[in-house]
Amino acid sequence: MLDKIRYFILRALRNMRQWPFLCTASILTMAIALATVATFFLVVVNVEQLALRWTQEIQVIAYLEKAPSQNDLADLTQNLNNISGVESVTYVSQDDAMQRFKKQLGEDASLLEGVTSDLLPASFELGLASKFRNQQGIASVIEQLEGFLEVDDLRYGQKWLERFNSFAQMLRFVGIVLGGFLLFAALFIVSNTIKLTLYARRDELEIMALVGATMRFIKIPFMLEGAIQGLLGGLLSLFFLTISFVFIISRSLNSFWLTPSHFELLFLTPNQQVILVLSGVALGILGSLSSLRRFVRL
Amino acid sequence: MIQLYNVTKKYGGDSTAVKDLTLKIGKGEFVYLTGASGAGKTTLLRMLYSAEKPSRGQILIDQQNISRIRSHQIPYLRRKIGMVFQDFKLLQSRTVYENVAFALEAQGKKRYEVSKKVYQALKEVGLEHRLQRKPLELSGGEQQRIAIARALVVDPLILLADEPSGNLDQAVTFEIIDLFKQANARGTTVLLATHDHSLNQRFPRRVLTLDQGKLVGDQQPQRV
Ligand SMILES: Nc1ncnc2c1ncn2[C@@H]1O[C@H](COP(=O)(O)OP(=O)(O)OP(=O)(O)O)[C@@H](O)[C@H]1O
Ligand SMILES: [Mg+2]
Numbered sequence: 444m445l446d447k448i449r450y451f452i453l454r455a456l457r458n459m460r461q462w463p464f465l466c467t468a469s470i471l472t473m474a475i476a477l478a479t480v481a482t483f484f485l486v487v488v489n490v491e492q493l494a495l496r497w498t499q500e501i502q503v504i505a506y507l508e509k510a511p512s513q514n515d516l517a518d519l520t521q522n523l524n525n526i527s528g529v530e531s532v533t534y535v536s537q538d539d540a541m542q543r544f545k546k547q548l549g550e551d552a553s554l555l556e557g558v559t560s561d562l563l564p565a566s567f568e569l570g571l572a573s574k575f576r577n578q579q580g581i582a583s584v585i586e587q588l589e590g591f592l593e594v595d596d597l598r599y600g601q602k603w604l605e606r607f608n609s610f611a612q613m614l615r616f617v618g619i620v621l622g623g624f625l626l627f628a629a630l631f632i633v634s635n636t637i638k639l640t641l642y643a644r645r646d647e648l649e650i651m652a653l654v655g656a657t658m659r660f661i662k663i664p665f666m667l668e669g670a671i672q673g674l675l676g677g678l679l680s681l682f683f684l685t686i687s688f689v690f691i692i693s694r695s696l697n698s699f700w701l702t703p704s705h706f707e708l709l710f711l712t713p714n715q716q717v718i719l720v721l722s723g724v725a726l727g728i729l730g731s732l733s734s735l736r737r738f739v740r741l
Numbered sequence: 742m743i744q745l746y747n748v749t750k751k752y753g754g755d756s757t758a759v760k761d762l763t764l765k766i767g768k769g770e771f772v773y774l775t776g777a778s779g780a781g782k783t784t785l786l787r788m789l790y791s792a793e794k795p796s797r798g799q800i801l802i803d804q805q806n807i808s809r810i811r812s813h814q815i816p817y818l819r820r821k822i823g824m825v826f827q828d829f830k831l832l833q834s835r836t837v838y839e840n841v842a843f844a845l846e847a848q849g850k851k852r853y854e855v856s857k858k859v860y861q862a863l864k865e866v867g868l869e870h871r872l873q874r875k876p877l878e879l880s881g882g883e884q885q886r887i888a889i890a891r892a893l894v895v896d897p898l899i900l901l902a903d904e905p906s907g908n909l910d911q912a913v914t915f916e917i918i919d920l921f922k923q924a925n926a927r928g929t930t931v932l933l934a935t936h937d938h939s940l941n942q943r944f945p946r947r948v949l950t951l952d953q954g955k956l957v958g959d960q961q962p963q964r965v
Contacts, residue, residue, distance in 0.1 A: 446851065446852065447849070450846065450852075461834050612951055646830070646832065646833075649830070650830055650831075650832060650843070650848055651815055651843070652819075653790075653819065653824055653830065654816075654817075654819065654843060654844040654847045654848075654895075655816045655819035655820035655844070655847055655895075656815070656816060656847035656848075656893070657813070657816045658812075658813065658816075660816075660847060661851070
């Protein structure tokens with residue numbers, strides 16, 4: 444048994460040494476295919492991450508018909524805090540609102556002279572838990588809120604949310620379509636490269652079949668070879684991705700297009716890195732097996 | 742050892758390569774298969790090692806009916822049969838030793854067993870001093886002897902040869918036939934397809950003659 448395993452591994456390695464060009468071509472093709480798919484994956488993940496950042500700014504502002512009395516305020520704040528999904532409650536009194544307004548106007552604040560603060564409504568600003576920073580979440584918060592609060596007007600960036608939602612949907616759709624297409628193209632190219640390498644070695648396959656080798660005996664070294672090449676291709680693509688990523692970070696290209704502060708570009712997690720390399724192995728094995736069928740007729 | 746009953750092989754539509762062939766070759770026989778080009782010799786041999794399936798009729802090899810053989814059984818059929826071709830079918834990138842060892846490795850033989858047998862088989866064809874050469878560094882006759890060593894190293898029941906000396910001169914051809922005779926003397930059944938009538942004159946044996954896929958002659962050698 445061990446003798447056999449040793450034999451198969453030796454055969455696979457010797458075959459690779461014997462056909463250095465074909466072997467390199469397979470490894471490079473797989474590396475490029477994997478790196479392309481992984482790059483695309485990273486772009487989608489980062490854009491989505493970025494979009495999620497934006498939603499942190501989402502809050503519900505409830506403008507009140509009339510400012511609550513000092514007594515009611517504590518109760519209302521308490522009740523608002525009890526609504527599921529509400530993380531923070533800030534009361535903005537009419538005076539506060541006026542102060543803010545003045546600040547915003549800056550030099551033009553003089554325009555407001557003689558205007559009393561009851562011109563502007565008092566309001567509650569509700570910060571939301573991250574799970575609730577979407578249309579359904581906001582709807583449920585508003586529903587509960589309207590049960591006990593007399594609201595004049597509500598602001599929660601309706602337009603923006605709708606646009607964000609359709610953007611996220613489109614992103615996911617494009618991601619799936621393009622990612623699927625890329626994956627398919629990668630599979631196609633890899634299996635064709637392997638087919639070419641097998642074509643160059645069809646004599647060997649023919650002779651093996653003639654001298655009574657079983658299909659399994661023919662397959663195993665090729666599968667091993669595919670696995671080794673896939674492993675190398677996977678590692679190479681990971682190496683390539685890491686280098687490019689470090690390069691992008693070092694050029695701080697991220698601060699150029701990623702406006703929200705404290706946003707860090709995401710790289711593949713350790714698990715995803717392992718998956719990438721294992722995909723290479725799987726790609727190599729499947730590519731070899733599917734192409735072998737064409738050349739060995741038993 | 743080899744039995745055919747009403748075997749017909751059609752390729753594609755109309756072309757019939759072998760027609761209603763019935764014949765028997767006993768264990769340990771040495772038989773020539775002759776006939777004009779296109780008579781169906783290669784087709785017959787290909788059916789015997791199951792590279793083709795007969796369109797009709799039954800083929801028995803060593804008591805086993807192979808006309809409807811399953812593909813996973815084909816390797817085990819081929820282990821009983823040594824094959825030699827006009828174009829040698831050697832692996833150019835492998836050494837002489839590796840080429841012969843290949844046949845044993847393919848059958849899953851142990852390593853120590855392989856090296857012993859390979860050396861012996863190469864010695865029998867007189868090439869034990871060329872172990873580490875590549876086939877292209879050798880003459881045509883030497884290459885064919887490697888191919889014969891590869892066919893015989895597994896101690897086959899049957900040796901099939903398709904124009905083994907087609908590209909070789911007379912002297913080398915006789916050397917090669919000598920090797921076949923030695924194998925035959927050890928009990929291997931030999932079926933040798935050839936155009937070359939000088940072989941039968943020099944080494945008279947049973948001759949099967951095909952013409953357009955039909956068996957038109959089956960002569961035993963004349964006793965002198
Ligand atoms: N793969 C094939 N497809 C279609 N026709 C074929 C095929 N192989 C052989 N034939 C036809 O079958 C007939 C017999 O061919 P075969 O090769 O068996 O003859 P042969 O006796 O070996 O000839 P040669 O002496 O030239 O080698 C020929 O008419 C040939 O054209
Ligand atoms: Mg022929």
